[in-house]
Amino acid sequence: MTQPISPVSRRKFLAGAVATGAGLMFLPRTRLFGADAPNNRLNIAMIGAWGRASQHYNWLKHENIVAICDVDKNNLAKGLAEFPGAATYEDWRKCLDHKGLDAIICCTPDHTHAFITCWALNRGLHVFMEKPLAITVNEARTIRKKYLENKSKLATQVGTFRHAFPNVTRVRDMIQSGAVGNLKEVHAWGTSRWAVPSGYAPADGSPPAHLNYDLWLGPSPDHPYNPEYFKYSQKPGLGCQAYNKYWDFGMGYAGDWGSHVFDIAWNALDASLPSKIKAVSSEAYNPAITPLELSAMFTVPANSWRDEVRVVWHQGGKQPSVPAEWIDLEKFRNGALFKGDQGFLLADFDNRVLLPYGKDADLSYFTPKTKADATPLIPSFFGEWTEACKNGNPANTSCNFDYGSNMIETLALGLAAFRAGSELTYDGSNGIITNNDAANAFLTKPYRSGWVMDA
Amino acid sequence: MNKPLLTQSNPQMNTISRRRFLAGAAATGAGLMFLPRTRLFGADAPSNRLNVALIGAAKRACAHYGTLKDENVIAVCDVDKNHLAKGMAQFPQAKAYEDWRKCLDHPGIDAVLCCTPDHTHAFISNWSLNRGYHIYMEKPLAITVNEARTVRANYLGKKNKLATQVGMQRHAEPNFNRLRELVHDGAIGNLKEVHAWGNRKFPKPGYLPAAGPAPDHLNFDLWLGPSPEHPYNPGYFASDCLSWNMYWDFGIGQMGDMGSHTMDIVWNVIDADLPTSVKSESPEAFNPDVTPVNLMTSFIYPANSWRDKIRVAWHQGGSMPKSPSDWIDLNKISHGALFKGDKGYIVCDFTSRLIIPFGGNADMTYFKPRPENEVTSNLGNFQKQWTAACKNGKPSETSCNFEYSANMIESMCLGLAAFRAKEELLYDGAAGRITNNDAANAFLTKPYRSGWTMNG
Numbered sequence: 065m066t067q068p069i070s071p072v073s074r075r076k077f078l079a080g081a082v083a084t085g086a087g088l089m090f091l092p093r094t095r096l097f098g099a100d101a102p103n104n105r106l107n108i109a110m111i112g113a114w115g116r117a118s119q120h121y122n123w124l125k126h127e128n129i130v131a132i133c134d135v136d137k138n139n140l141a142k143g144l145a146e147f148p149g150a151a152t153y154e155d156w157r158k159c160l161d162h163k164g165l166d167a168i169i170c171c172t173p174d175h176t177h178a179f180i181t182c183w184a185l186n187r188g189l190h191v192f193m194e195k196p197l198a199i200t201v202n203e204a205r206t207i208r209k210k211y212l213e214n215k216s217k218l219a220t221q222v223g224t225f226r227h228a229f230p231n232v233t234r235v236r237d238m239i240q241s242g243a244v245g246n247l248k249e250v251h252a253w254g255t256s257r258w259a260v261p262s263g264y265a266p267a268d269g270s271p272p273a274h275l276n277y278d279l280w281l282g283p284s285p286d287h288p289y290n291p292e293y294f295k296y297s298q299k300p301g302l303g304c305q306a307y308n309k310y311w312d313f314g315m316g317y318a319g320d321w322g323s324h325v326f327d328i329a330w331n332a333l334d335a336s337l338p339s340k341i342k343a344v345s346s347e348a349y350n351p352a353i354t355p356l357e358l359s360a361m362f363t364v365p366a367n368s369w370r371d372e373v374r375v376v377w378h379q380g381g382k383q384p385s386v387p388a389e390w391i392d393l394e395k396f397r398n399g400a401l402f403k404g405d406q407g408f409l410l411a412d413f414d415n416r417v418l419l420p421y422g423k424d425a426d427l428s429y430f431t432p433k434t435k436a437d438a439t440p441l442i443p444s445f446f447g448e449w450t451e452a453c454k455n456g457n458p459a460n461t462s463c464n465f466d467y468g469s470n471m472i473e474t475l476a477l478g479l480a481a482f483r484a485g486s487e488l489t490y491d492g493s494n495g496i497i498t499n500n501d502a503a504n505a506f507l508t509k510p511y512r513s514g515w516v517m518d519a
Numbered sequence: 520m521n522k523p524l525l526t527q528s529n530p531q532m533n534t535i536s537r538r539r540f541l542a543g544a545a546a547t548g549a550g551l552m553f554l555p556r557t558r559l560f561g562a563d564a565p566s567n568r569l570n571v572a573l574i575g576a577a578k579r580a581c582a583h584y585g586t587l588k589d590e591n592v593i594a595v596c597d598v599d600k601n602h603l604a605k606g607m608a609q610f611p612q613a614k615a616y617e618d619w620r621k622c623l624d625h626p627g628i629d630a631v632l633c634c635t636p637d638h639t640h641a642f643i644s645n646w647s648l649n650r651g652y653h654i655y656m657e658k659p660l661a662i663t664v665n666e667a668r669t670v671r672a673n674y675l676g677k678k679n680k681l682a683t684q685v686g687m688q689r690h691a692e693p694n695f696n697r698l699r700e701l702v703h704d705g706a707i708g709n710l711k712e713v714h715a716w717g718n719r720k721f722p723k724p725g726y727l728p729a730a731g732p733a734p735d736h737l738n739f740d741l742w743l744g745p746s747p748e749h750p751y752n753p754g755y756f757a758s759d760c761l762s763w764n765m766y767w768d769f770g771i772g773q774m775g776d777m778g779s780h781t782m783d784i785v786w787n788v789i790d791a792d793l794p795t796s797v798k799s800e801s802p803e804a805f806n807p808d809v810t811p812v813n814l815m816t817s818f819i820y821p822a823n824s825w826r827d828k829i830r831v832a833w834h835q836g837g838s839m840p841k842s843p844s845d846w847i848d849l850n851k852i853s854h855g856a857l858f859k860g861d862k863g864y865i866v867c868d869f870t871s872r873l874i875i876p877f878g879g880n881a882d883m884t885y886f887k888p889r890p891e892n893e894v895t896s897n898l899g900n901f902q903k904q905w906t907a908a909c910k911n912g913k914p915s916e917t918s919c920n921f922e923y924s925a926n927m928i929e930s931m932c933l934g935l936a937a938f939r940a941k942e943e944l945l946y947d948g949a950a951g952r953i954t955n956n957d958a959a960n961a962f963l964t965k966p967y968r969s970g971w972t973m974n975g
Binding site: 420 | 693697700701704706844845846847848849851852855866868871872873874875876879881882883884886887888889890891893894
């Protein structure tokens with residue numbers, strides 16, 4: 065389905081030249097002209113023009129925003145005011161055909177992420193995609209396959225920007241150098257709760273003139289308009305919280321804060337996909353709404369440096385316990401706990417606490433990294449992506465679509481296990497639940513006719 | 520002031536005990552040392568037991584009965600006949616005493632284990648050291664700066680002969696070693712500041728009024744001992760040390776009580792001796808009867824071979840350091856400590872510890888945990904560490920000997936002096952003098968009843 069893209073953009077041409085002609089590499093272009101010299105800028109389409117996108121304006125001003133797309137005319141106008149001269153689009157499918165694009169940054173609702181990602185990769189565009197990267201197992205797998213085919217050419221990043229916080233790197237280094245002994249179990253959680261609606265919002269008037277609601281629905285099955293879905297749309301970065309709890313529009317807290325918090329654990333694990341998944345919730349399955357309270361347990365196979373570990377994602381209030389009553393876990397609204405045979409490491413995005421535990425917990429088994437072998441910090445999460453788009457090492461982003469899709473596939477499997485109501489055995493290489501045929505239906509979701517994810 | 524080891528004025532002392540004779544022989548005759556006696560006869564073989572005087576026979580002493588049953592308790596002393604009876608029931612062969620001064624003259628004593636009220640500790644320590652006895656003294660070792668200094672001076676004069684231990688038995692928790700290792704191995708970078716605290720509060724308005732005569736079984740006059748006179752009141756005997764240790768004449772409040780234990784966590788790490796400056800803060804006015812409940816004392820300790828100058832703060836009765844993390848509720852730690860380095864924090868109680876790397880450079884590359892073969896061995900049984908030191912020719916090798924412990928309790932007492940002085944005090948530890956406030960030197964000691972000599 066890939067459409068021919070012509071003309072080849074300047075950036076893509078030069079990146080190709082760098083990749084093929086060693087003689088051109090003696091002076092990296094970033095040095096020659098400066099990273100944001102006019103001739104070294106990416107031509108970017110910004111899909112989703114305000115809201116979360118407004119929080120990216122500053123760094124995007126170092127690139128060329130050549131196209132802006134939004135289903136809401138008010139948002140489009142705000143984006144255009146920041147990037148005058150850009151072409152404007154209402155439909156991202158048309159926007160992706162804009163000539164000369166190098167890359168896209170996408171801040172649309174969650175149910176469009178896998179679609180826009182696949183379309184962009186298929187068109188040879190670098191992609192910065194807001195989280196969650198996907199909302200079903202099948203979406204995540206489709207993206208990964210597409211990305212892996214293009215990883216030597218296309219730079220990708222999921223917007224889990226807290227990944228660049230130094231603490232996240234240092235947690236990884238501590239775990240992998242033995243601070244808790246042999247890793248046995250990892251928990252991550254977000255405790256926020258919200259008022260749970262009983263189902264999709266009923267029809268309530270017609271959409272305002274500035275909003276193309278039909279395009280907002282995009283690939284989602286039809287649902288009548290209700291302003292409920294847009295009640296946070298004037299709060300940049302929070303708009304998703306009005307709709308992402310509905311199965312057709314998101315995956316609830318797991319994809320929202322889960323993308324950020326689970327990332328603290330995922331970054332330390334060097335995991336791909338779980339072999340078993342089990343979910344526990346006090347709630348019955350609601351066909352409209354993802355569960356609020358959930359503990360999803362994943363068995364993650366052993367790798368070269370650790371045993372098989374149990375990884376648990378908790379949302380809606382559940383937390384693991386720590387054997388130190390002075391640690392006020394209730395204040396850890398979002399956190400991760402690594403449990404080893406010699407203690408615990410508790411972390412959030414900015415802090416970590418090591419609790420040696422047990423009579424042999426003398427830390428003699430801990431070999432902290434030296435300055436020379438400590439993992440380098442990520443100076444800029446956004447710069448990491450733009451640099452990767454330009455420097456001929458496109459895979460060198462910390463949340464590329466291999467890493468990001470494995471993580472979100474795992475969380476989506478947690479929701480499948482919730483729906484199945486039993487432990488699932490998973491064949492990650494084939495993407496099949498092997499002990500419960502019917503549960504394979506939970507790995508995907510229905511879409512509206514006329515919308516194709518991988519086109 | 521020190522008396523000779525064996526005083527001619529006390530004929531009973533001429534009976535040199537078997538233990539002391541053998542220890543002396545071991546120390547002087549290398550030829551006798553090729554087989555340590557503990558190997559030859561077994562640690563608690565009859566010929567290898569210490570002759571112990573147990574002063575304070577019940578209550579806290581009960582915690583030591585087990586250890587003492589591996590030794591010979593030859594004398595038991597208590598001012599309360601009921602307590603004495605309990606002790607005698609445990610050690611029926613012992614001779615009973617009411618007055619510790621007489622008890623210390625019992626022939627053949629090797630060692631003293633003392634569980635009396637705090638205001639007698641320095642007295643009994645000095646008297647015992649002066650008579651050449653090993654001594655295990657319950658905490659606090661002293662209740663004034665001057666008492667601590669006198670005990671230390673006597674001990675240092677005899678440290679090659681006499682084994683001492685202050686009853687800070689929590690010191691044997693492996694966590695004490697782990698904390699020392701963490702700080703020394705650089706887990707928090709360079710040590711800058713330390714806080715220790717205890718949350719106990721026992722406010723009292725003043726000494727208790729006269730309330731009837733003492734019961735027949737109690738010799739209240741001897742209980743008062745060196746303390747200035749106070750009328751009998753059963754309130755002093757309602758429970759344990761918490762019925763009296765907050766009164767200036769009987770103790771130093773929580774500094775000496777839980778403070779002895781909790782400050783020990785810190786003291787074991789910082790390799791300090793005495794502070795150069797001491798400052799206290801309290802919302803309370805000085806009460807001539809009762810030590811303060813809520814108090815924060817800040818000590819400056821000079822740099823040593825491995826660390827910079829540090830500030831050490833003791834908090835009690837409501838004063839608390841600020842938590843280094845929103846997640847950690849220090850108020851849930853009744854008795855704990857906080858070590859602050861330039862790369863992070865350690866928060867601990869007696870048995871557990873947390874390491875909090877902190878700051879932009881807290882990547883732990885500076886932390887060099889020692890290998891397993893260099894990890895400090897567990898202390899084992901705290902009381903046994905003392906009885907072993909009494910016997911094995913290495914008397915100073917107890918964790919809480921009277922040098923270590925006198926330095927610590929002298930510091931705490933200086934905190935109370937600074938509270939009374941209401942200003943920061945500069946201290947000359949070598950001379951035991953406050954150098955910026957002459958009047959405050961009066962707070963380094965306290966009045967005693969006539970007829971009682973501390974260093975007797």
